[in-house]
Amino acid sequence: MVKTLYSQIGQYKTASILTPVFTALEVVMDVLIPYVTAKLIDEGINAGNIHNVYLYGLVMIGMAFLSLLFGILAGRMSAYASTGFAANLRSAMYRNIQTFAFSDIDKYSTSGLVTRMTTDVNNLQNAYQQILRVTVRAPFRLVLSIVMCLVIDARLSLIFIIAMVVLSFSLYHIISRVAKLFQQVFEKYDELNLSVQENVSAIRVVKAFVREKYENEKFATAAEALYKLYVRAESLMALNHPVMNMVVYGCIIALSWFGAHYIVGGTLTTGELTSLFTYVMSILMSLMMLSMVFVMLTQSAASGKRVTEIINEKPDIANPEHPLMDVADGSVVFQGVRFDYQDKGTQISGEKTPSSENGENKVSRKSALYDVSFTIASGETIGVIGGTGSGKSTLVNLVSRLYDVSQGAVLVGGHDVREYDLETLRNAVSVVLQQNTLFSGTILDNLRWGNEQATLEECRDACRIAQADDFIMEMPEQYQTKIEQGGTNVSGGQKQRICIARAMLKKPKILVLDDSTSACDTETDAKIRAAFRDQLSGMTKIIIAQRISSVKDCDRILVMDNGMVTGFGTHDELLRTNDLYQEISKIQNEDRGDFDKKGGKA
Numbered sequence: 356m357v358k359t360l361y362s363q364i365g366q367y368k369t370a371s372i373l374t375p376v377f378t379a380l381e382v383v384m385d386v387l388i389p390y391v392t393a394k395l396i397d398e399g400i401n402a403g404n405i406h407n408v409y410l411y412g413l414v415m416i417g418m419a420f421l422s423l424l425f426g427i428l429a430g431r432m433s434a435y436a437s438t439g440f441a442a443n444l445r446s447a448m449y450r451n452i453q454t455f456a457f458s459d460i461d462k463y464s465t466s467g468l469v470t471r472m473t474t475d476v477n478n479l480q481n482a483y484q485q486i487l488r489v490t491v492r493a494p495f496r497l498v499l500s501i502v503m504c505l506v507i508d509a510r511l512s513l514i515f516i517i518a519m520v521v522l523s524f525s526l527y528h529i530i531s532r533v534a535k536l537f538q539q540v541f542e543k544y545d546e547l548n549l550s551v552q553e554n555v556s557a558i559r560v561v562k563a564f565v566r567e568k569y570e571n572e573k574f575a576t577a578a579e580a581l582y583k584l585y586v587r588a589e590s591l592m593a594l595n596h597p598v599m600n601m602v603v604y605g606c607i608i609a610l611s612w613f614g615a616h617y618i619v620g621g622t623l624t625t626g627e628l629t630s631l632f633t634y635v636m637s638i639l640m641s642l643m644m645l646s647m648v649f650v651m652l653t654q655s656a657a658s659g660k661r662v663t664e665i666i667n668e669k670p671d672i673a674n675p676e677h678p679l680m681d682v683a684d685g686s687v688v689f690q691g692v693r694f695d696y697q698d699k700g701t702q703i704s705g706e707k708t709p710s711s712e713n714g715e716n717k718v719s720r721k722s723a724l725y726d727v728s729f730t731i732a733s734g735e736t737i738g739v740i741g742g743t744g745s746g747k748s749t750l751v752n753l754v755s756r757l758y759d760v761s762q763g764a765v766l767v768g769g770h771d772v773r774e775y776d777l778e779t780l781r782n783a784v785s786v787v788l789q790q791n792t793l794f795s796g797t798i799l800d801n802l803r804w805g806n807e808q809a810t811l812e813e814c815r816d817a818c819r820i821a822q823a824d825d826f827i828m829e830m831p832e833q834y835q836t837k838i839e840q841g842g843t844n845v846s847g848g849q850k851q852r853i854c855i856a857r858a859m860l861k862k863p864k865i866l867v868l869d870d871s872t873s874a875c876d877t878e879t880d881a882k883i884r885a886a887f888r889d890q891l892s893g894m895t896k897i898i899i900a901q902r903i904s905s906v907k908d909c910d911r912i913l914v915m916d917n918g919m920v921t922g923f924g925t926h927d928e929l930l931r932t933n934d935l936y937q938e939i940s941k942i943q944n945e946d947r948g949d950f951d952k953k954g955g956k957a
């Protein structure tokens with residue numbers, strides 16, 4: 356963990372070195388000022404020597420100025436280094452998250468990733484700033500103050516030693532208990548962020564089902580748990596102050612008692628006793644600062660572990676050593692493919708599988724595909740149909756290598772997808788997923804996700820094929836119309852058509868539509884299929900649908916049931932030979948409903 360965090364200091368190493376240097380110089384000036392003060396009192400004021408008063412006074416002013424200057428420089432350098440360190444951490448995490456496969460993203464919740472990139476990084480930023488300044492200032496001041504006390508009077512220094520032991524013992528017990536509480540705090544942060552994220556992203560559903568009260572109670576429960584942990588931690592931390600006061604007052608009383616006797620006995624001067632009072636406060640404050648640093652470091656250690664997990668996470672899917680940089684054509688071959696979701700007690704694709712057997716934490720598997728084999732020629736239009744949970748989406752995710760097969764192989768353009776450069780493969784296989792997502796910006800900005808260099812006319816051509824151009828041109832700003840966050844100002848069908856156009860702008864060899872016209876009316880769906888047939892004849896198209904009407908004109912249709920291929924042929928062939936396809940067709944023709952609603956063999 357330390358090595359990973361250290362590597363993120365990067366270009367801020369110089370500032371990180373200068374901060375403790377300036378801090379040390381500031382401490383030297385601060386520690387020497389009480390010593391000069393003692394000289395001013397004893398050799399100037401008490402001796403009636405005005406020359407020494409001026410001399411030591413000017414020295415003190417110079418030291419105070421240097422202390423201020425070094426303090427300012429240390430503060431600027433520490434702010435520069437710590438904020439830069441935090442920026443590097445966030446960038447490193449974000450860059451690695453972009454390389455995650457779907458299986459890696461499944462491993463961490465969205466709320467957990469948000470907490471790590473905000474709360475955890477902020478904790479590390481604050482801790483790093485404390486390390487650069489306080490962990491230099493406090494021990495350095497402590498050591499120098501003890502040295503100065505020994506120089507002034509070794510006998511009275513014993514008071515400080517005893518005080519340090521008492522204070523250190525008390526602080527150790529406080530810190531050890533607080534550290535355990537802070538380790539639990541971050542888990543509660545994840546729960547709190549999850550509640551906020553789900554509520555905000557699904558606010559329309561919440562209001563439609565009048566579940567505001569339930570959501571408020573859920574959030575209040577998470578907030579209350581976090582509140583209680585913080586109260587316990589802060590209550591323990593609050594003990595620092597009374598313990599500190601007890602030790603400080605005890606030292607002052609002891610110093611006053613013994614110092615008065617030594618002054619009367621002539622073995623200690625008034626100036627030296629004044630300096631000792633200053634140094635005792637300096638020593639005890641240094642211990643207090645160290646205790647706060649220990650708490651922060653303990654708290655940040657948990658954050659550091661969570662952050663380094665993301666930075667060091669190795670993606671399940673990565674480029675081969677010598678990747679292929681060109682996809683020859685749009686042919687697709689599945690050879691004995693099996694795919695298993697793996698789970699260690701985390702939620703995978705919306706389904707939770709058992710994570711323990713006989714009380715042991717083991718990897719459990721949920722098989723989604725079994726021994727799937729078929730061949731698609733380049734330029735074919737293939738329909739995929741089956742009930743919910745039959746493995747349709749998993750099947751097409753393997754084509755663009757969003758997941759890797761557990762057994763067998765998937766070939767695109769005559770080569771195993773694992774042999775391709777990921778960017779090359781995914782540019783050749785354009786996927787419109789079930790969850791259609793538009794980003795904040797204009798419609799044109801969203802379309803150009805498919806091709807940054809696409810002209811307006813190219814975007815309009817793609818939208819004409821996707822049956823999106825007409826409704827876009829009716830909007831006040833047309834292609835410059837702003838899309839609100841999440842695409843809430845366009846309908847589901849409009850969003851789907853924009854996403855289809857965006858995918859086509861990549862000019863892929865394979866276009867996959869994962870139930871991507873489900874929100875479109877039958878007439879629009881038919882127009883999209885006709886446009887595909889007439890204008891995209893050379894492109895391989897894989898169309899997942901729930902309606903037979905959406906796939907019956909495809910060259911061939913793949914029928915999925917419980918992760919297996921039960922039929923592969925034309926519409927007419929399947930009506931004659933495939934029982935499941937016949938049942939789907941019968942239900943939809945009779946009731947005009949979805950197969951799943953009738954409780955078919957899904």
